[in-house]
Amino acid sequence: MKTETSSRAANADYLAFYQKSPLSIDRLRFVRDSYKDIFTELLLDGDTRVGFHRQEDGLLVWQGAYLTRSAETLLPWRAVANALNDLIGQHELTAALDVKALPQENAQISFALPEDAPRGEEETLLADDELRSEEKQERAIPRAMENAPIRDDGSHITDEEVNLVVADGSGFEKGKLRIYRHFTEKKGNNAEFLKKEYGYGGRTWYYQNGENGWVGHSPAGLTLTKTCADGRFERKLKWKETAQRISYLLEMQHYLTPEEEKEYPVWLAQQQEKQPPRAVVVPEVKPVCTEGSVVYLENGQPFTVENIGKFDVHLRDENFPLISRAVSREQLQPLLDAEPRNGGMVLPEVPQIDRDSNQMKQALSYIADYLRNEFDITDADFSDLTQIDLGYTITEDEQHTIQVCADLERCTISKLVDNTLYAQETFASLKAMNRDLLSSLEFDALMEVDSNEIEEREPTESPFVAEVMAKVERLSAAAEPAEYDLTNYVAPCEPTVPKGAKEKFAANVAAIQTLKAVEQRGTPATEAEQDVLAGYLGWGGLTDAFDPGKDNWHTEYEQLKVLLTEDEYTAARESTLTAFYTPPAVIHAI
Known part of the structure:
Protein backbone atom coordinates (compact mmCIF):
# COMPACT_ATOMS: atom_id res chain seq x y z
CA MET A 1 0.00 0.00 0.00
CA LYS A 2 2.89 2.36 0.79
CA THR A 3 4.91 1.62 -2.37
CA GLU A 4 4.66 4.41 -4.92
CA THR A 5 3.60 3.44 -8.46
CA SER A 6 2.48 5.33 -11.54
CA SER A 7 -0.99 3.80 -11.25
CA ARG A 8 -1.95 5.88 -8.21
CA ALA A 9 -1.27 9.29 -6.66
CA ALA A 10 2.11 10.05 -5.11
CA ASN A 11 2.66 9.60 -1.36
CA ALA A 12 3.19 13.33 -1.04
CA ASP A 13 -0.32 13.93 -2.39
CA TYR A 14 -1.82 11.61 0.23
CA LEU A 15 0.16 13.30 3.04
CA ALA A 16 -0.93 16.76 1.93
CA PHE A 17 -4.60 15.86 1.49
CA TYR A 18 -4.89 13.95 4.79
CA GLN A 19 -3.29 16.89 6.62
CA LYS A 20 -5.82 19.43 5.31
CA SER A 21 -8.93 17.18 5.13
CA PRO A 22 -9.91 15.45 8.40
CA LEU A 23 -13.32 14.21 7.15
CA SER A 24 -13.40 10.49 6.36
CA ILE A 25 -15.80 10.89 3.45
CA ASP A 26 -13.50 13.41 1.74
CA ARG A 27 -10.52 11.11 2.22
CA LEU A 28 -12.46 8.16 0.84
CA ARG A 29 -13.41 10.06 -2.32
CA PHE A 30 -9.85 11.30 -2.80
CA VAL A 31 -8.39 7.80 -2.45
CA ARG A 32 -10.98 6.32 -4.81
CA ASP A 33 -10.23 8.90 -7.51
CA SER A 34 -6.46 8.66 -7.01
CA TYR A 35 -6.17 5.11 -8.41
CA LYS A 36 -6.00 4.59 -12.19
CA ASP A 37 -7.56 1.76 -14.23
CA ILE A 38 -4.23 -0.06 -14.68
CA PHE A 39 -3.22 -3.61 -13.78
CA THR A 40 -0.21 -3.22 -11.45
CA GLU A 41 2.10 -5.91 -10.08
CA LEU A 42 5.05 -5.55 -7.69
CA LEU A 43 7.88 -7.69 -6.38
CA LEU A 44 8.19 -7.40 -2.60
CA ASP A 45 10.97 -8.65 -0.34
CA GLY A 46 11.53 -12.37 -0.74
CA ASP A 47 10.47 -12.24 -4.40
CA THR A 48 6.82 -12.23 -3.39
CA ARG A 49 4.67 -11.06 -6.28
CA VAL A 50 1.49 -9.08 -5.57
CA GLY A 51 -0.76 -6.90 -7.66
CA PHE A 52 -3.79 -4.66 -7.60
CA HIS A 53 -6.38 -3.18 -9.97
CA ARG A 54 -8.99 -0.47 -9.48
CA GLN A 55 -12.63 -1.60 -9.34
CA GLU A 56 -15.80 0.48 -8.99
CA ASP A 57 -16.44 -0.59 -5.41
CA GLY A 58 -12.90 -1.09 -4.15
CA LEU A 59 -9.34 -2.21 -4.84
CA LEU A 60 -8.81 -5.77 -6.08
CA VAL A 61 -5.61 -7.20 -4.53
CA TRP A 62 -4.07 -10.57 -5.42
CA GLN A 63 -1.01 -12.70 -4.72
CA GLY A 64 1.10 -14.08 -7.57
CA ALA A 65 0.71 -13.35 -11.28
CA TYR A 66 -2.80 -12.24 -12.16
CA LEU A 67 -3.52 -15.12 -14.56
CA THR A 68 -2.30 -17.71 -12.04
CA ARG A 69 -3.06 -15.87 -8.79
CA SER A 70 -3.18 -18.02 -5.68
CA ALA A 71 -5.39 -15.66 -3.64
CA GLU A 72 -7.34 -12.44 -4.07
CA THR A 73 -9.55 -10.08 -2.10
CA LEU A 74 -11.53 -6.91 -2.75
CA LEU A 75 -10.76 -4.08 -0.31
CA PRO A 76 -13.59 -1.50 -0.05
CA TRP A 77 -12.48 2.08 -0.62
CA ARG A 78 -13.15 2.88 3.04
CA ALA A 79 -10.70 0.15 4.07
CA VAL A 80 -8.07 1.51 1.65
CA ALA A 81 -8.53 5.04 3.01
CA ASN A 82 -8.22 3.79 6.62
CA ALA A 83 -5.09 1.76 5.78
CA LEU A 84 -3.39 4.84 4.32
CA ASN A 85 -4.39 6.80 7.44
CA ASP A 86 -2.74 4.15 9.65
CA LEU A 87 0.46 4.25 7.55
CA ILE A 88 0.58 8.03 7.88
CA GLY A 89 0.04 7.82 11.64
CA GLN A 90 2.87 5.25 11.96
CA HIS A 91 5.15 7.42 9.79
CA GLU A 92 5.49 4.58 7.27
CA LEU A 93 4.08 6.47 4.29
CA THR A 94 7.01 8.60 3.18
CA ALA A 95 7.37 10.99 0.28
CA ALA A 96 10.42 11.57 -1.86
CA LEU A 97 12.45 14.65 -0.92
CA ASP A 98 11.81 17.73 -3.04
CA VAL A 99 15.40 18.47 -4.04
CA LYS A 100 15.82 22.18 -4.61
CA ALA A 101 18.53 23.62 -6.84
CA LEU A 102 21.60 24.75 -4.94
CA PRO A 103 22.95 28.23 -5.52
CA GLN A 104 25.63 28.56 -8.21
CA GLU A 105 29.32 28.67 -7.30
CA ASN A 106 29.57 32.46 -7.46
CA ALA A 107 26.50 32.85 -5.29
CA GLN A 108 27.89 30.46 -2.72
CA ILE A 109 31.04 32.54 -2.14
CA SER A 110 29.59 35.99 -2.62
CA PHE A 111 28.06 36.40 0.81
CA ALA A 112 29.77 38.85 3.26
CA LEU A 113 30.08 38.49 7.02
CA PRO A 114 29.40 41.44 9.32
CA GLU A 115 32.50 43.44 10.18
CA ASP A 116 32.36 42.52 13.86
CA ALA A 117 31.74 38.83 13.18
CA PRO A 118 34.45 36.51 14.58
CA ARG A 119 36.71 34.87 12.08
CA GLY A 120 36.99 31.12 12.17
CA GLU A 121 39.87 28.90 11.22
CA GLU A 122 37.96 27.63 8.18
CA GLU A 123 38.20 31.02 6.55
CA THR A 124 41.98 30.87 6.52
CA LEU A 125 42.07 27.27 5.39
CA LEU A 126 39.72 27.70 2.44
CA ALA A 127 41.34 29.47 -0.46
CA ASP A 128 39.50 30.58 -3.59
CA ASP A 129 41.73 28.59 -5.90
CA GLU A 130 40.91 25.42 -4.00
CA LEU A 131 37.22 25.61 -5.02
CA ARG A 132 36.51 23.32 -7.95
CA SER A 133 35.17 25.05 -11.00
CA GLU A 134 32.04 23.82 -12.79
CA GLU A 135 34.18 22.26 -15.52
CA LYS A 136 36.28 20.37 -12.97
CA GLN A 137 33.15 19.08 -11.23
CA GLU A 138 31.77 17.74 -14.54
CA ARG A 139 35.00 15.90 -15.22
CA ALA A 140 34.87 14.38 -11.75
CA ILE A 141 31.39 12.89 -12.22
CA PRO A 142 31.23 9.70 -14.41
CA ARG A 143 29.34 10.61 -17.56
CA ALA A 144 27.48 7.32 -17.50
CA MET A 145 25.86 8.25 -14.18
CA GLU A 146 25.28 11.90 -15.11
CA ASN A 147 23.39 11.59 -18.39
CA ALA A 148 20.03 9.92 -19.10
CA PRO A 149 20.17 6.58 -20.98
CA ILE A 150 20.93 6.91 -24.66
CA ARG A 151 18.47 5.23 -27.04
CA ASP A 152 20.38 2.38 -28.62
CA ASP A 153 20.20 1.66 -32.35
CA GLY A 154 21.27 -1.96 -32.01
CA SER A 155 25.00 -1.24 -31.75
CA HIS A 156 25.27 -2.04 -28.04
CA ILE A 157 22.06 -4.00 -27.37
CA THR A 158 21.87 -6.25 -30.43
CA ASP A 159 18.85 -8.16 -31.78
CA GLU A 160 20.47 -11.35 -30.55
CA GLU A 161 20.61 -9.93 -27.01
CA VAL A 162 16.95 -8.86 -27.30
CA ASN A 163 15.95 -12.37 -28.41
CA LEU A 164 17.77 -13.84 -25.42
CA VAL A 165 15.85 -11.55 -23.06
CA VAL A 166 12.51 -12.38 -24.73
CA ALA A 167 13.27 -16.11 -24.68
CA ASP A 168 13.93 -15.92 -20.93
CA GLY A 169 10.20 -15.41 -20.28
CA SER A 170 8.51 -13.13 -17.77
CA GLY A 171 10.85 -14.01 -14.90
CA PHE A 172 8.05 -15.53 -12.82
CA GLU A 173 7.58 -19.18 -11.98
CA LYS A 174 6.31 -21.15 -14.99
CA GLY A 175 5.72 -17.84 -16.77
CA LYS A 176 7.57 -19.04 -19.84
CA LEU A 177 5.38 -22.15 -20.09
CA ARG A 178 2.24 -20.03 -19.74
CA ILE A 179 3.45 -17.81 -22.57
CA TYR A 180 4.23 -20.85 -24.75
CA ARG A 181 0.76 -22.31 -24.14
CA HIS A 182 -1.00 -19.05 -24.96
CA PHE A 183 0.87 -18.57 -28.24
CA THR A 184 0.58 -22.18 -29.42
CA GLU A 185 -3.12 -22.53 -28.55
CA LYS A 186 -3.90 -19.08 -30.05
CA LYS A 187 -6.20 -18.04 -27.23
CA GLY A 188 -6.46 -14.34 -27.99
CA ASN A 189 -4.57 -11.04 -28.19
CA ASN A 190 -0.90 -11.88 -27.60
CA ALA A 191 0.18 -8.34 -26.70
CA GLU A 192 -2.54 -7.98 -24.06
CA PHE A 193 -1.63 -11.35 -22.59
CA LEU A 194 2.05 -10.39 -22.30
CA LYS A 195 1.14 -7.09 -20.63
CA LYS A 196 -0.73 -8.97 -17.90
CA GLU A 197 1.80 -11.80 -17.57
CA TYR A 198 4.80 -9.49 -17.11
CA GLY A 199 3.04 -6.76 -15.11
CA TYR A 200 5.22 -4.16 -13.36
CA GLY A 201 8.75 -5.06 -12.32
CA GLY A 202 12.22 -5.85 -13.52
CA ARG A 203 15.39 -7.79 -12.91
CA THR A 204 19.15 -7.59 -13.32
CA TRP A 205 20.42 -8.86 -16.65
CA TYR A 206 23.94 -9.88 -17.64
CA TYR A 207 24.76 -9.55 -21.31
CA GLN A 208 26.88 -12.04 -23.27
CA ASN A 209 30.06 -9.94 -22.97
CA GLY A 210 29.74 -9.86 -19.17
CA GLU A 211 28.42 -6.29 -18.92
CA ASN A 212 25.46 -5.87 -16.60
CA GLY A 213 22.16 -4.12 -17.15
CA TRP A 214 18.48 -4.15 -16.29
CA VAL A 215 15.31 -5.54 -17.87
CA GLY A 216 12.17 -3.68 -16.83
CA HIS A 217 8.54 -4.29 -17.80
CA SER A 218 5.45 -2.14 -17.50
CA PRO A 219 2.16 -1.71 -19.40
CA ALA A 220 4.15 0.13 -22.10
CA GLY A 221 6.42 -2.86 -22.84
CA LEU A 222 9.97 -4.11 -22.19
CA THR A 223 12.92 -1.82 -21.47
CA LEU A 224 16.49 -3.16 -21.80
CA THR A 225 19.25 -1.07 -20.19
CA LYS A 226 23.00 -1.66 -20.55
CA THR A 227 25.88 0.14 -18.86
CA CYS A 228 29.32 0.00 -20.48
CA ALA A 229 32.39 2.13 -21.01
CA ASP A 230 30.64 4.08 -23.77
CA GLY A 231 27.79 5.08 -21.50
CA ARG A 232 24.34 3.86 -20.50
CA PHE A 233 22.12 2.67 -23.34
CA GLU A 234 18.47 1.78 -23.51
CA ARG A 235 16.29 -0.17 -25.95
CA LYS A 236 12.48 -0.36 -25.68
CA LEU A 237 10.02 -2.87 -27.15
CA LYS A 238 6.26 -2.48 -27.13
CA TRP A 239 4.28 -5.58 -26.25
CA LYS A 240 3.21 -5.98 -29.86
CA GLU A 241 6.86 -6.09 -30.95
CA THR A 242 7.64 -8.50 -28.13
CA ALA A 243 4.80 -10.77 -29.26
CA GLN A 244 6.15 -10.76 -32.82
CA ARG A 245 9.61 -11.77 -31.59
CA ILE A 246 8.14 -14.61 -29.54
CA SER A 247 6.19 -15.83 -32.58
CA TYR A 248 9.39 -15.77 -34.61
CA LEU A 249 11.31 -17.71 -31.95
CA LEU A 250 8.50 -20.28 -31.78
CA GLU A 251 8.55 -20.69 -35.54
CA MET A 252 12.34 -21.21 -35.45
CA GLN A 253 11.95 -23.55 -32.42
CA HIS A 254 14.26 -21.35 -30.38
CA TYR A 255 11.89 -20.35 -27.57
CA LEU A 256 11.89 -23.40 -25.30
CA THR A 257 15.07 -25.18 -24.27
CA PRO A 258 15.21 -28.99 -24.69
CA GLU A 259 14.60 -29.37 -20.95
CA GLU A 260 11.56 -27.07 -21.11
CA GLU A 261 10.16 -28.97 -24.08
CA LYS A 262 10.18 -32.13 -21.96
CA GLU A 263 8.71 -30.30 -18.99
CA TYR A 264 5.86 -28.64 -20.91
CA PRO A 265 3.60 -31.73 -21.51
CA VAL A 266 3.81 -32.66 -17.83
CA TRP A 267 3.02 -29.11 -16.72
CA LEU A 268 0.15 -28.82 -19.24
CA ALA A 269 -1.42 -32.03 -17.97
CA GLN A 270 -1.27 -30.68 -14.42
CA GLN A 271 -2.95 -27.44 -15.49
CA GLN A 272 -5.72 -29.30 -17.29
CA GLU A 273 -6.36 -31.46 -14.22
CA LYS A 274 -6.88 -28.31 -12.15
CA GLN A 275 -9.52 -26.98 -14.55
CA PRO A 276 -13.11 -28.18 -14.04
CA PRO A 277 -14.41 -30.30 -16.93
CA ARG A 278 -16.40 -28.33 -19.48
CA ALA A 279 -19.92 -29.37 -20.19
CA VAL A 280 -20.20 -30.72 -23.71
CA VAL A 281 -22.99 -28.96 -25.56
CA VAL A 282 -24.54 -31.30 -28.09
CA PRO A 283 -26.33 -29.34 -30.79
CA GLU A 284 -29.96 -30.28 -31.17
CA VAL A 285 -30.52 -32.20 -34.39
CA LYS A 286 -34.02 -31.76 -35.73
CA PRO A 287 -35.52 -34.10 -38.33
CA VAL A 288 -35.82 -32.60 -41.80
CA CYS A 289 -39.07 -32.92 -43.71
CA THR A 290 -38.55 -34.72 -47.02
CA GLU A 291 -40.79 -36.07 -49.75
CA GLY A 292 -42.44 -39.19 -48.36
CA SER A 293 -42.42 -37.96 -44.74
CA GLY A 343 -40.71 -34.22 -33.28
CA GLY A 344 -39.64 -30.67 -34.12
CA MET A 345 -39.49 -31.42 -37.85
CA VAL A 346 -38.26 -28.53 -40.02
CA LEU A 347 -38.60 -27.84 -43.71
CA PRO A 348 -35.43 -28.03 -45.83
CA GLU A 349 -33.86 -24.83 -47.06
CA VAL A 350 -34.95 -23.62 -50.48
CA PRO A 351 -32.31 -24.84 -52.94
CA GLN A 352 -30.57 -22.15 -54.93
CA ILE A 353 -30.28 -22.68 -58.66
CA ASP A 354 -26.88 -21.90 -60.09
CA ARG A 355 -27.56 -20.92 -63.70
CA ASP A 356 -23.86 -20.57 -64.37
CA SER A 357 -22.87 -24.10 -63.34
CA ASN A 358 -21.49 -26.35 -66.06
CA GLN A 359 -24.23 -28.96 -65.55
CA MET A 360 -26.99 -26.34 -65.81
CA LYS A 361 -25.50 -24.89 -68.98
CA GLN A 362 -25.27 -28.41 -70.41
CA ALA A 363 -28.92 -29.18 -69.52
CA LEU A 364 -30.19 -25.99 -71.15
CA SER A 365 -28.10 -26.71 -74.22
CA TYR A 366 -29.59 -30.21 -74.57
CA ILE A 367 -33.16 -28.87 -74.25
CA ALA A 368 -32.52 -25.98 -76.67
CA ASP A 369 -31.17 -28.43 -79.29
CA TYR A 370 -34.21 -30.69 -78.79
CA LEU A 371 -36.74 -27.86 -79.20
CA ARG A 372 -34.95 -26.53 -82.27
CA ASN A 373 -34.78 -29.95 -83.97
CA GLU A 374 -38.32 -31.09 -83.06
CA PHE A 375 -40.33 -27.83 -83.26
CA ASP A 376 -38.03 -25.35 -84.99
CA ILE A 377 -38.03 -23.18 -81.82
CA THR A 378 -34.92 -20.99 -81.75
CA ASP A 379 -35.73 -18.74 -78.78
CA ALA A 380 -36.83 -21.12 -76.04
CA ASP A 381 -38.12 -19.53 -72.83
CA PHE A 382 -35.95 -20.60 -69.89
CA SER A 383 -37.12 -17.89 -67.47
CA ASP A 384 -38.57 -20.53 -65.10
CA LEU A 385 -36.23 -23.48 -64.67
CA THR A 386 -38.81 -25.38 -62.62
CA GLN A 387 -41.25 -25.70 -65.55
CA ILE A 388 -39.82 -26.18 -69.02
CA ASP A 389 -42.32 -27.56 -71.57
CA LEU A 390 -40.87 -30.44 -73.59
CA GLY A 391 -43.91 -31.41 -75.61
CA TYR A 392 -47.67 -31.63 -76.00
CA THR A 393 -49.85 -34.07 -77.96
CA ILE A 394 -53.14 -35.98 -77.94
CA THR A 395 -53.76 -39.72 -77.96
CA GLU A 396 -54.72 -41.51 -81.18
CA ASP A 397 -58.37 -41.62 -80.20
CA GLU A 398 -58.21 -37.88 -79.56
CA GLN A 399 -59.68 -38.41 -76.10
CA HIS A 400 -56.70 -37.44 -73.93
CA THR A 401 -53.99 -34.80 -73.87
CA ILE A 402 -50.38 -35.58 -72.97
CA GLN A 403 -47.86 -33.01 -71.75
CA VAL A 404 -44.27 -33.41 -70.53
CA CYS A 405 -42.23 -30.84 -68.63
CA ALA A 406 -38.83 -30.72 -66.93
CA ASP A 407 -37.92 -29.28 -63.52
CA LEU A 408 -34.18 -28.60 -63.52
CA GLU A 409 -34.24 -27.44 -59.90
CA ARG A 410 -35.48 -30.76 -58.51
CA CYS A 411 -34.02 -32.82 -61.40
CA THR A 412 -37.49 -34.14 -62.22
CA ILE A 413 -39.33 -35.03 -65.44
CA SER A 414 -43.16 -35.01 -65.17
CA LYS A 415 -45.76 -36.42 -67.56
CA LEU A 416 -49.36 -35.23 -67.31
CA VAL A 417 -52.41 -36.79 -68.92
CA ASP A 418 -55.47 -34.57 -69.05
CA ASN A 419 -53.72 -32.11 -66.69
CA THR A 420 -53.26 -34.89 -64.11
CA LEU A 421 -49.88 -36.26 -63.08
CA TYR A 422 -49.41 -39.57 -64.88
CA ALA A 423 -45.74 -40.36 -64.25
CA GLN A 424 -42.75 -38.66 -62.67
CA GLU A 425 -39.07 -39.54 -62.52
CA THR A 426 -36.56 -37.87 -60.22
CA PHE A 427 -32.82 -38.13 -60.81
CA ALA A 428 -30.12 -38.14 -58.16
CA SER A 429 -28.48 -35.04 -59.61
CA LEU A 430 -28.54 -32.73 -62.59
CA LYS A 431 -25.49 -34.56 -63.87
CA ALA A 432 -27.43 -37.85 -63.83
CA MET A 433 -30.41 -36.17 -65.51
CA ASN A 434 -28.16 -34.87 -68.28
CA ARG A 435 -26.55 -38.25 -68.80
CA ASP A 436 -29.64 -40.48 -68.62
CA LEU A 437 -32.34 -38.28 -70.21
CA LEU A 438 -31.60 -34.82 -71.56
CA SER A 439 -28.68 -35.89 -73.73
CA SER A 440 -30.98 -38.17 -75.78
CA LEU A 441 -34.40 -36.48 -75.80
CA GLU A 442 -36.92 -37.96 -78.29
CA PHE A 443 -40.45 -36.69 -78.69
CA ASP A 444 -42.09 -40.12 -79.26
CA ALA A 445 -40.40 -41.62 -76.21
CA LEU A 446 -41.44 -38.69 -74.02
CA MET A 447 -45.10 -38.91 -75.11
CA GLU A 448 -45.42 -42.67 -74.73
CA VAL A 449 -48.27 -43.75 -72.40
CA ASP A 450 -50.30 -46.91 -71.74
CA SER A 451 -53.78 -46.36 -73.24
CA ASN A 452 -55.34 -49.08 -71.09
CA GLU A 453 -53.95 -47.53 -67.93
CA ILE A 454 -55.29 -44.13 -68.93
CA GLU A 455 -58.82 -45.50 -69.36
CA GLU A 456 -58.71 -47.07 -65.91
CA ARG A 457 -57.80 -43.77 -64.27
CA GLU A 458 -60.37 -41.22 -63.27
CA PRO A 459 -59.07 -37.94 -64.63
CA THR A 460 -59.28 -34.98 -62.29
CA GLU A 461 -59.36 -31.47 -63.62
CA SER A 462 -57.84 -28.43 -61.97
CA PRO A 463 -60.52 -26.97 -59.64
CA PHE A 464 -59.87 -23.48 -60.93
CA VAL A 465 -60.17 -24.51 -64.60
CA ALA A 466 -63.29 -26.54 -63.83
CA GLU A 467 -64.88 -23.57 -62.11
CA VAL A 468 -64.12 -21.21 -64.98
CA MET A 469 -65.40 -23.70 -67.58
CA ALA A 470 -68.59 -24.32 -65.61
CA LYS A 471 -69.29 -20.61 -65.57
CA VAL A 472 -68.66 -20.38 -69.33
CA GLU A 473 -71.07 -23.26 -70.00
CA ARG A 474 -73.68 -21.69 -67.76
CA LEU A 475 -73.43 -18.44 -69.64
CA SER A 476 -73.70 -20.13 -73.02
CA ALA A 477 -76.76 -22.12 -71.90
CA ALA A 478 -78.60 -19.15 -70.39
CA ALA A 479 -81.44 -17.50 -72.23
CA GLU A 480 -80.13 -14.52 -74.14
CA PRO A 481 -81.98 -11.46 -75.38
CA ALA A 482 -82.88 -11.46 -79.05
CA GLU A 483 -80.92 -8.30 -79.74
CA TYR A 484 -77.65 -10.12 -79.16
CA ASP A 485 -76.27 -12.29 -81.95
CA LEU A 486 -74.21 -15.27 -80.81
CA THR A 487 -70.80 -15.34 -82.44
CA ASN A 488 -68.40 -18.28 -82.42
CA TYR A 489 -64.93 -17.17 -81.39
CA VAL A 490 -62.08 -18.29 -83.67
CA ALA A 491 -58.60 -17.97 -82.20
CA PRO A 492 -55.98 -16.39 -84.48
CA CYS A 493 -53.36 -18.69 -86.00
CA GLU A 494 -50.46 -16.67 -84.63
CA PRO A 495 -51.73 -14.90 -81.49
CA THR A 496 -49.59 -12.32 -79.75
CA VAL A 497 -48.39 -14.07 -76.59
CA PRO A 498 -46.99 -12.09 -73.64
CA LYS A 499 -43.36 -13.02 -72.96
CA GLY A 500 -42.59 -11.69 -69.50
CA ALA A 501 -44.09 -13.04 -66.26
CA LYS A 502 -45.64 -9.67 -65.41
CA GLU A 503 -47.26 -9.47 -68.89
CA LYS A 504 -48.70 -12.99 -68.47
CA PHE A 505 -50.06 -12.01 -65.08
CA ALA A 506 -51.71 -8.90 -66.54
CA ALA A 507 -53.37 -10.98 -69.30
CA ASN A 508 -54.78 -13.42 -66.73
CA VAL A 509 -56.13 -10.63 -64.52
CA ALA A 510 -57.71 -8.90 -67.50
CA ALA A 511 -59.43 -12.15 -68.54
CA ILE A 512 -60.76 -12.79 -65.01
CA GLN A 513 -62.01 -9.21 -64.63
CA THR A 514 -63.75 -9.47 -68.03
CA LEU A 515 -65.32 -12.81 -67.08
CA LYS A 516 -66.67 -11.42 -63.82
CA ALA A 517 -68.07 -8.39 -65.65
CA VAL A 518 -69.80 -10.60 -68.26
CA GLU A 519 -71.24 -12.79 -65.48
CA GLN A 520 -72.60 -9.82 -63.59
CA ARG A 521 -74.08 -8.31 -66.76
CA GLY A 522 -75.74 -11.56 -67.80
CA THR A 523 -75.16 -11.07 -71.52
CA PRO A 524 -72.82 -12.83 -73.95
CA ALA A 525 -69.29 -11.53 -74.32
CA THR A 526 -68.62 -9.17 -77.17
CA GLU A 527 -65.90 -9.90 -79.73
CA ALA A 528 -63.51 -7.57 -77.94
CA GLU A 529 -64.26 -9.32 -74.63
CA GLN A 530 -63.75 -12.69 -76.30
CA ASP A 531 -60.28 -11.58 -77.36
CA VAL A 532 -59.50 -10.69 -73.76
CA LEU A 533 -60.91 -13.98 -72.44
CA ALA A 534 -58.84 -15.91 -74.99
CA GLY A 535 -55.73 -14.24 -73.58
CA TYR A 536 -56.02 -16.23 -70.34
CA LEU A 537 -52.77 -18.26 -70.05
CA GLY A 538 -53.16 -20.03 -66.69
CA TRP A 539 -50.89 -19.72 -63.65
CA GLY A 540 -48.07 -22.08 -64.61
CA GLY A 541 -44.71 -20.46 -63.87
CA LEU A 542 -46.29 -17.56 -61.92
CA THR A 543 -45.69 -18.83 -58.38
CA ASP A 544 -44.14 -15.48 -57.40
CA ALA A 545 -47.55 -13.83 -57.68
CA PHE A 546 -48.77 -16.02 -54.77
CA ASP A 547 -45.75 -15.39 -52.52
CA PRO A 548 -46.37 -12.61 -49.95
CA GLY A 549 -42.63 -12.39 -49.32
CA LYS A 550 -41.72 -11.28 -52.87
CA ASP A 551 -41.26 -7.51 -52.71
CA ASN A 552 -41.29 -7.05 -56.48
CA TRP A 553 -44.62 -8.94 -56.70
CA HIS A 554 -46.34 -7.31 -53.73
CA THR A 555 -48.75 -5.25 -55.86
CA GLU A 556 -49.76 -8.28 -57.94
CA TYR A 557 -50.20 -10.40 -54.79
CA GLU A 558 -52.56 -7.85 -53.25
CA GLN A 559 -54.44 -7.54 -56.56
CA LEU A 560 -55.14 -11.29 -56.65
CA LYS A 561 -56.30 -11.35 -53.02
CA VAL A 562 -58.88 -8.66 -53.85
CA LEU A 563 -59.91 -10.04 -57.25
CA LEU A 564 -60.45 -13.72 -56.34
CA THR A 565 -62.56 -15.35 -53.68
CA GLU A 566 -60.79 -17.53 -51.11
CA ASP A 567 -61.68 -20.74 -52.98
CA GLU A 568 -60.71 -19.23 -56.34
CA TYR A 569 -57.40 -18.04 -54.92
CA THR A 570 -56.59 -21.47 -53.45
CA ALA A 571 -57.46 -23.22 -56.70
CA ALA A 572 -55.39 -20.78 -58.77
CA ARG A 573 -52.36 -21.18 -56.52
CA GLU A 574 -52.58 -24.99 -56.66
CA SER A 575 -52.66 -24.83 -60.46
CA THR A 576 -49.16 -23.29 -60.59
CA LEU A 577 -47.70 -26.82 -60.55
CA THR A 578 -50.12 -28.41 -63.01
CA ALA A 579 -50.95 -25.67 -65.51
CA PHE A 580 -48.61 -25.33 -68.49
CA TYR A 581 -48.68 -23.08 -71.52
CA THR A 582 -47.95 -24.70 -74.89
CA PRO A 583 -46.56 -22.31 -77.52
CA PRO A 584 -48.53 -22.14 -80.84
CA ALA A 585 -45.43 -23.31 -82.72
CA VAL A 586 -45.57 -26.64 -80.84
CA ILE A 587 -49.31 -27.01 -81.46
CA HIS A 588 -49.00 -26.30 -85.20
CA ALA A 589 -46.05 -28.69 -85.49
CA ILE A 590 -48.15 -31.45 -83.92
Missing part, protein backbone atom coordinates in the same frame (compact mmCIF):
# COMPACT_ATOMS: atom_id res chain seq x y z
CA VAL A 294 -45.62 -38.38 -42.73
CA VAL A 295 -46.59 -35.22 -40.86
CA TYR A 296 -49.41 -34.47 -38.43
CA LEU A 297 -51.32 -31.22 -38.83
CA GLU A 298 -54.63 -29.88 -37.46
CA ASN A 299 -56.32 -32.24 -34.98
CA GLY A 300 -53.47 -34.71 -35.42
CA GLN A 301 -54.54 -35.58 -38.97
CA PRO A 302 -51.77 -37.45 -40.88
CA PHE A 303 -50.53 -36.30 -44.28
CA THR A 304 -47.83 -37.64 -46.59
CA VAL A 305 -45.48 -35.10 -48.17
CA GLU A 306 -45.65 -35.54 -51.95
CA ASN A 307 -43.68 -32.53 -53.15
CA ILE A 308 -41.67 -29.73 -51.54
CA GLY A 309 -41.47 -26.65 -53.74
CA LYS A 310 -39.99 -23.22 -53.43
CA PHE A 311 -43.20 -21.75 -52.05
CA ASP A 312 -45.66 -24.59 -51.39
CA VAL A 313 -45.60 -28.12 -50.00
CA HIS A 314 -48.06 -30.61 -51.50
CA LEU A 315 -49.59 -33.09 -49.07
CA ARG A 316 -51.74 -36.20 -49.50
CA ASP A 317 -54.47 -36.84 -46.93
CA GLU A 318 -53.90 -40.36 -45.56
CA ASN A 319 -57.58 -40.68 -44.66
CA PHE A 320 -58.64 -39.60 -48.18
CA PRO A 321 -55.73 -40.51 -50.51
CA LEU A 322 -57.41 -39.02 -53.58
CA ILE A 323 -57.43 -35.57 -52.00
CA SER A 324 -54.28 -33.44 -52.13
CA ARG A 325 -53.55 -30.25 -50.30
CA ALA A 326 -51.05 -27.46 -50.93
CA VAL A 327 -49.74 -25.44 -47.97
CA SER A 328 -47.28 -22.56 -48.21
CA ARG A 329 -43.93 -22.94 -46.45
CA GLU A 330 -44.76 -20.01 -44.15
CA GLN A 331 -48.02 -21.67 -43.06
CA LEU A 332 -46.72 -25.23 -42.80
CA GLN A 333 -43.82 -24.69 -40.40
CA PRO A 334 -46.03 -23.35 -37.54
CA LEU A 335 -48.38 -26.31 -38.08
CA LEU A 336 -45.45 -28.72 -37.77
CA ASP A 337 -44.25 -26.99 -34.60
CA ALA A 338 -47.71 -27.14 -33.01
CA GLU A 339 -47.95 -30.96 -33.21
CA PRO A 340 -45.58 -32.84 -30.79
CA ARG A 341 -45.70 -36.00 -32.89
CA ASN A 342 -43.73 -34.22 -35.62
